[in-house]
Amino acid sequence: MDIRIGMLGFGFMGKTHAYAVENLKYFYKNLPFTARITALCTAHKDTSCAACAEYGFDRACGSEDEIISDPDIDAVDVCTPNIFHYETVKKILRAKKHVMCEKPLAVTYEEAAELARLADEAGVTTQIVFNNRYMAPVLRAKQLIDSGRLGDIIGFRSAYLHNSCMDPNKPAGWKQTGEYGGGVLRDLGSHAIDLVYYLCGDFERVSGKSLIYYRERAGMDGAVWKTTADEAFYITAQLKSGAIGTIEANKLTVGVNDDLSIFVHGTRGSLRFSLMDPNFLEFYDGSLPGGDYGGDRGVTRIECVNRYPEPGGVFPGVKAPVGWLRGHVGNMYNFCSAVYEGRQAAPSFFDGARISAVIDAAERSDRADGAFVAVAQP
Ligand SMILES: NC(=O)c1ccc[n+]([C@@H]2O[C@H](COP(=O)([O-])OP(=O)(O)OC[C@H]3O[C@@H](n4cnc5c(N)ncnc54)[C@H](O)[C@@H]3O)[C@@H](O)[C@H]2O)c1
Incomplete structure (x- = not known):
């Protein structure tokens, strides 16, 4: 089976998804299907054409409707700004095409709930992108919690911290703009909320507080502009199970880069994951005995390095930490650039x-x- 994908949007996430599609065959053994991006639509036809020329996709389209109505496209990958998800996904579902949509599914709950209902009715394959669920330490955390190694979950702390709102002179992008469905809660908060939902269960009630620290900043055109979306958001949440915890999404945290972390504690143990330390899951097994000088008690740093089960565990193998492949890409680029430029390489x-x-x-x-x-x- 050849899955022909039409892609909408080719910014940061469009490129990320295209990289994933093209490299599936390296990471998963004997795939029973192939997948390729056959058509692309971005906000402007010329950027679609340029991306198709650069990345080798078959066809640039001038409108999303061209992709959605094309009988030769099986699935649509939605990587556009949040504000467009609702109308676009509705059209895709009406056309009975499979659809993957970047988070958040829609800007409002009403829209998202409607899309979930329409997805059920359409009978096609649908998926929202919560990519952090596929990190090996997060999968291991899920295994530990589901097998009862933490006991009953008492609480959690989930946080996604960036420093990207710290420069008020940097022109705002759509992610800082309420009119585009921006704001840190939808952007980073959706990931932090999903990790709690995935690992600990569904929500009962929350208390939330937003913060805009830089009330004025440079707008999209560089001129002084009133900030229209939250720069930080703090939640206290109670789950249906009774567990209570905090969730923070923050783009004002100077000194961090892409710092998603979760700490979950139960009656028998606790665990901690940080996206900046993606090869490990920390697990404290409270059932191990203490004793003189500490006994066996303490935090185990589980080495999750690429330990994906078959068919996903063959490449790059358990000796290759996350990030190792990037060194090889850099190495190949160095050699090819030197060949191209007719010079010696180092x-x-x-x-x-x-x-x-x-x-x-x-x-x-x-x-x-x-x-x-x-x-x-x-
Ligand atoms: N899962 C993740 O880790 C992650 C990370 C970043 C962003 N996202 C999500 O991905 C989506 C895209 O974010 P991004 O960072 O790639 O944004 P971006 O600004 O880098 O790219 C947006 C792309 O959409 C195109 N576009 C805009 N309007 C369009 C329209 N009407 N039709 C077709 N194309 C249009 C633009 O030309 C551009 O190519 C957002 O929903 C965002 O929340 C997810």
Whole structure:
């Protein structure tokens, strides 16, 4: 089966999804399907054309309707600003196409609930993007909670912190603009809320408080503008189970980068995950005995490095931490750029020979029972 995907929007997330589609075959073994992006529509036809030329998608479209009505497209991937999700997804469902939509599903609850109902009626495959659920430590956290290793969940602290609203002179993007369905609660808060929902269960009631610290900042055109969307949002939440916790979404936290974290504590244990430390899940098993000097009690740092089960666990394998592949992409870029520019690349074969010289000397030393030996010089 070949899944032909029409993509709407090709900013940060459009590129991210395209990368995922193109690389599925490396990360999942013997896939019974292929998937490819066959058509793209962005806000302007010329940017769609430029992206198709650069990334090799078959066709640039001038309107989303062209994609939605195309019988040769099986699924639509919605990566547009939040304000457009509702009308677009409604049309896609009416056309009975499969649809994946970036978070938040819609700007208001009424719209989102309607889309959920229409999705049921349409009988197609639908998915909202909460990508953090697929991080190995989060999957392991879910396993631990579902198997009762934390006992009853008492509470949680979930936070998604950025520093991206700290410069009031930087022109606002649509994510800082209420009219586009922006604001930190919908943007980062949706992820922080979803982690609680996924790991701990559904919500009963919440108390919320928003903050706009920079009341005036540069608007989209650079001129002084009144901020129209929350820059930070604080929630206290109670779940149906009775568990209580806090959720914070904040773009005013100087000194952090992409800091999503969750701490969950129950009657038997607790766990902690941070997106900035994505190879590990911290787990405290309260059933282990303490004792003299501490006994066995303490936090286990579970090494989750790429430990995805088959068919997803073959590449890049459990020895490759998150981020390792990026080094290889950088390495390949370096070589290809040098070939293209007709110049020598670095590290060079000279550098390679220097490493071999050290290996050779170390082995000679080993044979001489560890005596110092000279490293061969060029
Ligand atoms: N899951 C995540 O980790 C994550 C991260 C960032 C953003 N998002 C979500 O992804 C969506 C897109 O965000 P982004 O950061 O890629 O935004 P972006 O501003 O980088 O890109 C938006 C894209 O949509 C296009 N666009 C705008 N209006 C359009 C229209 N009417 N029809 C077709 N295309 C249109 C623009 O040309 C652009 O290509 C948002 O819903 C956002 O909340 C998710």
